[in-house]
Amino acid sequence: xxxxxxxxxxxxxxxxxxxxxxxxxxxxxxxxxxxxxxxxxxxxxxxxxxxxxxxxxxxxxxxxxxxxxxxxxxxxxxxxxxxxxxxxxxxxxxxxxxxxxxxxxxxxxxxxxxxxxxxxxxxxxxxxxxxxxxxxxxxxxxxxxxxxxxxxxxxxxxxxxxxxxxxxxxxxxxxxxxxxxxxxxxxxxxxxxxxxxxxxxxxxxxxxxxxxxxxxxxxxxxxxxxxxxxxxxxxxxxxxxxxxxxxxxxxxxxxxxxxxxxxxxxxxxxxxxxxxxxxxxxxxxxxxxxxxxxxxxxxxxxxxxxxxx
Numbered sequence: 001x002x003x004x005x006x007x008x009x010x011x012x013x014x015x016x017x018x019x020x021x022x023x024x025x026x027x028x029x030x031x032x033x034x035x036x037x038x039x040x041x042x043x044x045x046x047x048x049x050x051x052x053x054x055x056x057x058x059x060x061x062x063x064x065x066x067x068x069x070x071x072x073x074x075x076x077x078x079x080x081x082x083x084x085x086x087x088x089x090x091x092x093x094x095x096x097x098x099x100x101x102x103x104x105x106x107x108x109x110x111x112x113x114x115x116x117x118x119x120x121x122x123x124x125x126x127x128x129x130x131x132x133x134x135x136x137x138x139x140x141x142x143x144x145x146x147x148x149x150x151x152x153x154x155x156x157x158x159x160x161x162x163x164x165x166x167x168x169x170x171x172x173x174x175x176x177x178x179x180x181x182x183x184x185x186x187x188x189x190x191x192x193x194x195x196x197x198x199x200x201x202x203x204x205x206x207x208x209x210x211x212x213x214x215x216x217x218x219x220x221x222x223x224x225x226x227x228x229x230x231x232x233x234x235x236x237x238x239x240x241x242x243x244x245x246x247x248x249x250x251x252x253x254x255x256x257x258x259x260x261x262x263x264x265x266x267x268x269x270x271x272x273x274x275x276x277x278x279x280x281x282x283x284x285x286x287x288x289x290x291x292x293x294x295x296x297x298x299x300x301x302x303x304x305x306x307x308x309x
Contacts, residue, residue, distance in 0.1 A: 037068035044077035052109035055272035095122030134195035
């Protein structure tokens with residue numbers, strides 16, 4: 001009968017482990033790249049192209065985030081609607097004009113956007129959810145504030161909720177495990193706008209004139225700017241230029257770990273993260289996740305996964 005126990009301790013080397021292993025000097029590099037880059041992501045809660053960028057930006061952060069400190073900056077896309085044109089170059093004179101533009105962005109990016117809200121119950125300003133972001137950031141840190149930004153965008157674009165309304169903002173904050181009523185109330189006080197004005201000033205100093213804008217700055221204060229929603233290679237190329245070396249990507253997180261962290265992932269986000277074709281998505285998900293650990297749903301013709309508790 002063969003011996004199934006291969007755990008043998010070698011008296012000469014002092015190694016206990018599977019037979020045949022150990023005994024040689026092995027050099028392992030556990031060091032992480034030194035974060036010498038500051039990355040500024042200038043954005044806004046109602047920016048449709050920022051929503052379209054989500055899949056690529058997540059992958060960039062996951063695989064190259066060890067090289068940079070990530071800073072989200074609120075840019076102030078819409079203070080209020082008024083009688084004149086808001087964005088005449090793109091044919092935006094009022095909220096109803098936004099609906100068609102949003103739907104086009106959603107169809108092109110496959111990050112679902114309903115848009116009919118802007119006809120029936122338009123967002124009057126992007127400042128209220130931006131102020132809530134800043135108050136959460138002040139009291140609970142960047143990570144929790146970024147989670148709020150994500151949940152607000154899901155609510156607005158995919159699920160057609162008016163994220164400038166106090167009740168929706170409160171509910172969104174509550175789902176983060178925070179006190180939505182207190183945070184929304186503080187955001188509407190003078191201090192909330194002061195926090196937001198600080199971001200506006202920073203965006204101005206960075207020279208950001210549109211959204212999304214990503215600016216990477218090294219310790220010599222030299223930078224690169226990428227404007228708009230671009231493919232991953234644009235951001236990797238910019239990082240390479242500012243580092244003066246080719247950055248090494250980390251492996252992507254497992255789908256299970258990513259879903260645990262994000263709670264909701266749209267099909268396009270999974271496809272971009274793992275280089276999966278749309279036609280192969282269902283098979284990939286079934287291979288990676290136990291059926292009892294997620295729920296598959298659909299909105300606006302696009303599949304998405306939610307984490308089952």
